[in-house]
Amino acid sequence: MSIEIRLPTALRAFADKQEKISVDAKTVGDALEQLFSKHERLRQQLMSPEGKLRSFVNVYVNDDDARDQQGLSTPVKDGDTILIVPAIAGGSAVAEAELTKAELARYHRHLIMPEIGAEGQKKMKNASVLCVGAGGLGSPLALYLAAAGVGRIGIVDFDVVDESNLQRQIIHDTPSIGTSKLVSAKKRLLALNPFISVETHEMRLTSANAVELFKQYDIIADGTDNFATRYLVNDACVLTGKPNAYGSIFRFEGQLSVFGLKDGPCYRCLYPEPPPPGLVPNCAEAGVLGVLPGVIGTMQAIEALKLILGIGRPLSGRLMLYDALEQSWRTLKVKRNPACPACGENPTIKAPIDYEAFCGLKEKPVSIPEITVQDLKAKLDKKEKFILLDVREPHEYEIAKIEGSTLIPLGKLPERFGELDKGAVLIVHCKMGGRSANAVRFLREKGYDATNVAGGINAWSESIDPSVPQY
Numbered sequence: 001m002s003i004e005i006r007l008p009t010a011l012r013a014f015a016d017k018q019e020k021i022s023v024d025a026k027t028v029g030d031a032l033e034q035l036f037s038k039h040e041r042l043r044q045q046l047m048s049p050e051g052k053l054r055s056f057v058n059v060y061v062n063d064d065d066a067r068d069q070q071g072l073s074t075p076v077k078d079g080d081t082i083l084i085v086p087a088i089a090g091g092s093a094v095a096e097a098e099l100t101k102a103e104l105a106r107y108h109r110h111l112i113m114p115e116i117g118a119e120g121q122k123k124m125k126n127a128s129v130l131c132v133g134a135g136g137l138g139s140p141l142a143l144y145l146a147a148a149g150v151g152r153i154g155i156v157d158f159d160v161v162d163e164s165n166l167q168r169q170i171i172h173d174t175p176s177i178g179t180s181k182l183v184s185a186k187k188r189l190l191a192l193n194p195f196i197s198v199e200t201h202e203m204r205l206t207s208a209n210a211v212e213l214f215k216q217y218d219i220i221a222d223g224t225d226n227f228a229t230r231y232l233v234n235d236a237c238v239l240t241g242k243p244n245a246y247g248s249i250f251r252f253e254g255q256l257s258v259f260g261l262k263d264g265p266c267y268r269c270l271y272p273e274p275p276p277p278g279l280v281p282n283c284a285e286a287g288v289l290g291v292l293p294g295v296i297g298t299m300q301a302i303e304a305l306k307l308i309l310g311i312g313r314p315l316s317g318r319l320m321l322y323d324a325l326e327q328s329w330r331t332l333k334v335k336r337n338p339a340c341p342a343c344g345e346n347p348t349i350k351a352p353i354d355y356e357a358f359c360g361l362k363e364k365p366v367s368i369p370e371i372t373v374q375d376l377k378a379k380l381d382k383k384e385k386f387i388l389l390d391v392r393e394p395h396e397y398e399i400a401k402i403e404g405s406t407l408i409p410l411g412k413l414p415e416r417f418g419e420l421d422k423g424a425v426l427i428v429h430c431k432m433g434g435r436s437a438n439a440v441r442f443l444r445e446k447g448y449d450a451t452n453v454a455g456g457i458n459a460w461s462e463s464i465d466p467s468v469p470q471y
């Protein structure tokens with residue numbers, strides 16, 4: 001038996017979304033202490049800096065108000081239920097946490113600016129930002145948000161720190177190579193500012209979890225490096241009504257905007273569809289200047305702070321393009337598209353979709369080695385050792401063949417591939433190169449050294465030996 005503490009909806013965000021928590025205690029104060037030891041952030045919501053229960057929070061033991069008894073000293077026994085009932089105003093029952101003395105000292109340079117001041121700093125303390133990705137953009141973004149005093153920073157990532165990350169992902173360091181990016185980032189952020197809380201979400205952001213996660217934060221900062229996640233972040237932001245401080249980087253160039261504000265466009269208004277897979281390489285394929293995410297991620301942090309503070313002009317309806325080589329910025333106007341499937345007048349996206357399919361990733365074929373008919377001719381002339389495998393049908397073989405080839409039709413390959421010497425080099429052709437590509441994929445899966453002939457026997461006839469009939 002133990003005592004059950006029940007939390008109202010508004011406070012569950014501070015307690016890992018739990019509705020009730022069991023503790024062992026003798027008094028109400030004792031029980032709350034144990035609650036705070038498990039969920040430290042609840043303390044500032046419920047208690048004043050002097051350690052008193054905040055005036056707008058009522059605590060009930062079973063059905064009786066603890067204030068009518070002995071307040072925090074009210075005794076409790078096994079089986080009792082403690083109910084926390086905050087006053088509800090404006091849809092939010094969560095109290096604004098005040099700034100402590102130490103925080104007033106830390107944020108001095110903010111406090112002396114009339115645009116921020118103690119009020120603004122308090123807004124930051126009570127705000128939350130979710131950084132999607134703890135990579136190049138997420139590094140400066142999370143570091144500056146933490147330094148500025150944003151009270152709750154969430155990070156979602158599932159990667160480990162790789163040595164090749166450190167050229168730009170400055171939140172991590174050399175000793176953290178091989179460890180979780182989330183662990184590394186959290187350690188660094190709390191070392192920078194122990195007055196904030198850092199929530200880590202070790203998972204791949206998916207259509208199944210994005211909406212629930214985004215609901216727990218005020219602002220989402222998109223620092224992803226792939227289109228599937230970028231569209232998911234956009235749609236989940238639109239669905240939850242959360243602003244998206246967006247940044248992306250490519251080699252020496254960066255993009256920046258704020259999506260999802262009232263009357264403002266979303267990412268889909270700007271780019272209704274992703275480029276075909278393979279057309280735009282990612283950083284791992286194309287490279288990125290190490291400092292570039294520092295510029296763009298920092299700008300995302302500025303936009304997030306402006307949104308929290310309600311100052312300045314958010315970068316909504318504008319797309320900023322940065323060119324590091326030219327050292328130039330360009331600002332383009334982006335209008336909300338009334339026909340946008342996410343944020344338009346008749347949205348068709350009512351829940352997150354399958355983004356891998358949307359981005360064409362599911363159809364992406366496995367790439368296979370390929371040679372031209374000229375390469376094949378050269379190999380034959382040099383009398384290189386290989387098996388030239390023809391995977392067409394026997395009737396096609398009758399019409400036209402390349403001398404010295406072995407015929408195993410594609411459909412027979414699964415039962416006959418054992419006839420092929422496992423150590424041999426296989427060069428595979430068909431009529432046009434399509435069937436043989438499938439054969440190569442199959443043979444490589446079976447452990448063979450197989451290569452496709454692009455264009456097949458028709459290309460051979462076209463470019464090498466016109467005496468071979470085309471059909």
Ligand SMILES: [Zn+2]
Pocket residue numbers: 265266267268269270336337340341342343344
């Ligand atoms: Zn839109």
